[in-house]
Amino acid sequence: xxxxxxxxxxxxxxxxxVWTLACGRVFAQTAPTTENGAGYVPIISGGAGYxxxxxxxxxxxxxxxxxxxxxxxxRHVLLESRTDFTGFFQRExxxxxxxxxxxxxxxxxxxLDWLADTHATIVxxxxxxxxxxxxxxLEPIWIRNLQDSxxxxxxxxxxxxxxxxxxxxxxxAQTPAMSLQYSAYFSAHCSIDQxxxxxxxxGDASVFFPGLRFEIGGSGQRFLEDRRISSGxxxxxxxxxxxxxxxxxxxxxxYYGHGYWLEGAYKLDHASSxxxxxxxxxxxxxxxxxxxxxxxxGLPSIDNKRFDAGLNYYLKDNLRLVSSYGRNFNSQQNLNIxxxxxxxxxxxxxxxxxxx
Amino acid sequence: xxxxxGFACLLMLPASxxxxxxxxxxxxARGTVADGNPSTRSSAGDRIFAANCSxxxxxxxxxxxxxxxxxxxxxxxxxxxxxxxxRLLLKFLAP
Numbered sequence: 001x002x003x004x005x006x007x008x009x010x011x012x013x014x015x016x017x018v019w020t021l022a023c024g025r026v027f028a029q030t031a032p033t034t035e036n037g038a039g040y041v042p043i044i045s046g047g048a049g050y051x052x053x054x055x056x057x058x059x060x061x062x063x064x065x066x067x068x069x070x071x072x073x074x075r076h077v078l079l080e081s082r083t084d085f086t087g088f089f090q091r092e093x094x095x096x097x098x099x100x101x102x103x104x105x106x107x108x109x110x111x112l113d114w115l116a117d118t119h120a121t122i123v124x125x126x127x128x129x130x131x132x133x134x135x136x137x138l139e140p141i142w143i144r145n146l147q148d149s150x151x152x153x154x155x156x157x158x159x160x161x162x163x164x165x166x167x168x169x170x171x172x173a174q175t176p177a178m179s180l181q182y183s184a185y186f187s188a189h190c191s192i193d194q195x196x197x198x199x200x201x202x203g204d205a206s207v208f209f210p211g212l213r214f215e216i217g218g219s220g221q222r223f224l225e226d227r228r229i230s231s232g233x234x235x236x237x238x239x240x241x242x243x244x245x246x247x248x249x250x251x252x253x254x255y256y257g258h259g260y261w262l263e264g265a266y267k268l269d270h271a272s273s274x275x276x277x278x279x280x281x282x283x284x285x286x287x288x289x290x291x292x293x294x295x296x297x298g299l300p301s302i303d304n305k306r307f308d309a310g311l312n313y314y315l316k317d318n319l320r321l322v323s324s325y326g327r328n329f330n331s332q333q334n335l336n337i338x339x340x341x342x343x344x345x346x347x348x349x350x351x352x353x354x355x356x
Numbered sequence: 357x358x359x360x361x362g363f364a365c366l367l368m369l370p371a372s373x374x375x376x377x378x379x380x381x382x383x384x385a386r387g388t389v390a391d392g393n394p395s396t397r398s399s400a401g402d403r404i405f406a407a408n409c410s411x412x413x414x415x416x417x418x419x420x421x422x423x424x425x426x427x428x429x430x431x432x433x434x435x436x437x438x439x440x441x442x443r444l445l446l447k448f449l450a451p
Contacts, residue, residue: 038450039422040429070426078429115429118438136434143413171438181436210407243410267414317417345416349423 042071042350046082047142051322051341056333061089061099062341064141066108071350081110107194108139109162118174123167123185126195130169130183130204131156131219132233132250142345145246145281146310146324148337150261151289154298155252156202156221156231163187164197172205179208181217189225199224206235213239229255244269257299259289267314283310283324305329308337318345401448408435424450 046068053060066084073079089101111125128136134153138144139161167185174180184203190196201224206217219233231254238247246265252258263285268277285308295301310324319342326337408431409415419427424446432442 037421038425038428038446039420040425041422043423043426045427070430072426072429075425075429078426078433080430080433113429113433115432115439118440121433121436123433137412169433169436171436174438174440179438183436208411210403213407213410215411237411239407239410243406243415246410314414317414347420347423347427349420 040072040075042069044069044348044350045346047140047343047345049141049322049341049343051141051147051339053147054336054338056335056337058094059091061087061101063087066140076115078113078115079111080113082108084108105194106160107162118171120168120170123169124165126162126164126197127167127185129157129161129163129187129200129202129221130167130185131202131221131231132204132252133235133237133248134250135161142318142320142343145263145265145283145312146285146308146326147322147339147341148308148324148326150250150259150285150287151299151304151306152250152252152259152261152287155254155256155259156219156233158200158223158297159198160196162197163200164190164195177209177211179210181206181208202231213243227255231255242270244271254297256293256297257289257291257295259287259299261285261287265310279314281310281312281314281320283312284308285310300330302330302332306337310339318347319343399444399448401444401446404437404441404444405448408437408441411435419449421450 044067046066048065050064051062053062064084064086066082068080068082071079084106085103086106087101087103089099091097092100107126109125109127111123111127114122114124116122128139130136132153132155134150135157139149139153141147163185165185165187167183169183170181172180172182182203182205186201187197187199189199200221202219202221204217204219206215208215215237217235219235221231223229223231231252233250233252235248235250237249239245240247244267247263249260249262251260263283265281265283267281268279270278272278286306288303288305289299290303291299291301306326306328308324308326310322312323313321315321321340321342323340324338326339328335328337406415412435428442428445428449431437431445432439437445
């Protein structure tokens with residue numbers, strides 16, 4: 001089948017969705033229960049939100065929704081997909097005039113997972129590139145503590161943040177005190193609109209100490225198009241105080257430059273007996289980026305330093321108000337960056353399976 | 357910018373009014389999975405849940421049993437959990 005436009009795929013996508021729902025109904029009725037009562041019905045999950053951003057005096061309106069389809073086939077095969085719809089509207093004359101912009105659609109991933117065993121989950125299709133902490137874990141709007149991505153989030157994730165091909169991931173070794181986890185992938189070049197990816201290979205490995213809630217790891221990528229370049233990252237993540245505190249740090253480097261970010265967040269879960277105070281989260285981040293060879297490819301062309309301070313408020317565990325102030329420094333211009341908005345995580349079962 | 361700060365304060369105000377003191381909190385609903393109290397974190401599944409969820413995001417307070425299997429499959433792939441972790445999580449979330 002030759003496809004000249006993504007629009008031609010829409011009928012097939014609908015057919016796939018109907019088939020998925022039909023299968024979901026079957027699995028909802030026949031899902032194995034073994035020792036527990038867990039259900040395996042298909043789900044539409046994901047995040048939605050709205051962020052009002054003001055950078056250097058220019059406002060930007062950014063509504064977003066990112067639905068995730070999860071459709072299990074038995075207990076070892078999972079179809080999962082996320083498409084982000086992100087609006088970006090700015091005033092015509094930066095600070096004055098009507099808002100103009102458009103909604104961008106990005107298929108972030110559409111993959112089939114075969115949970116073969118502890119040591120290997122085989123992933124085929126379009127997947128998020130496992131590089132550092134940000135791209136695979138922290139990118140969804142309802143997860144990130146600060147709404148702006150770090151400068152170095154583009155390192156190791158060219159060209160679209162996703163790969164089209166195959167990936168193997170899982171647990172290489174595990175004891176009660178630690179878990180050695182890995183991901184390894186190969187992506188082919190793809191130029192289909194919204195499914196674009198570069199030819200690349202890479203991987204990620206980390207050691208997680210569950211007792212300490214501490215993780216340390218590293219990532220690498222070899223970009224196999226045009227100029228063949230290597231990128232690397234080293235990161236650490238720590239959640240002390242029963243998870244109330246979250247500390248993350250990452251260093252990224254590539255041919256085009258290097259940089260780091262350090263982020264800390266503290267939610268006042270145990271700091272007060274008042275629920276209103278327990279729902280408050282303070283966030284801080286500092287980062288620096290040092291471009292080389294002219295920068296570009298997602299990095300700025302000159303050195304930058306930025307500080308952010310955020311205040312989030314969890315109305316519910318899946319609904320929160322977010323706000324932050326940032327100050328960016330470089331040799332040409334210093335800027336204030338403000339963000340205020342709301343984020344929401346939703347989970348909608350696609351079949352009204354029986355509550356066991 | 358003052359307007360934006362005022363907007364943020366307005367957003368925060370109803371939030372604080374909606375919330376009351378801790379002793380007025382509702383009893384955990386069926387399927388509640390994270391009460392935040394370390395003294396009640398006794399099972400291995402609870403510890404796995406608490407430790408792994410918070411690596412990326414705030415743990416959900418409740419999860420319907422009929423979607424638990426699907427969610428845990430998703431998290432096993434995303435968080436690179438072992439099969440034993442998956443089994444203990446299912447036992448904890450949907451006993």
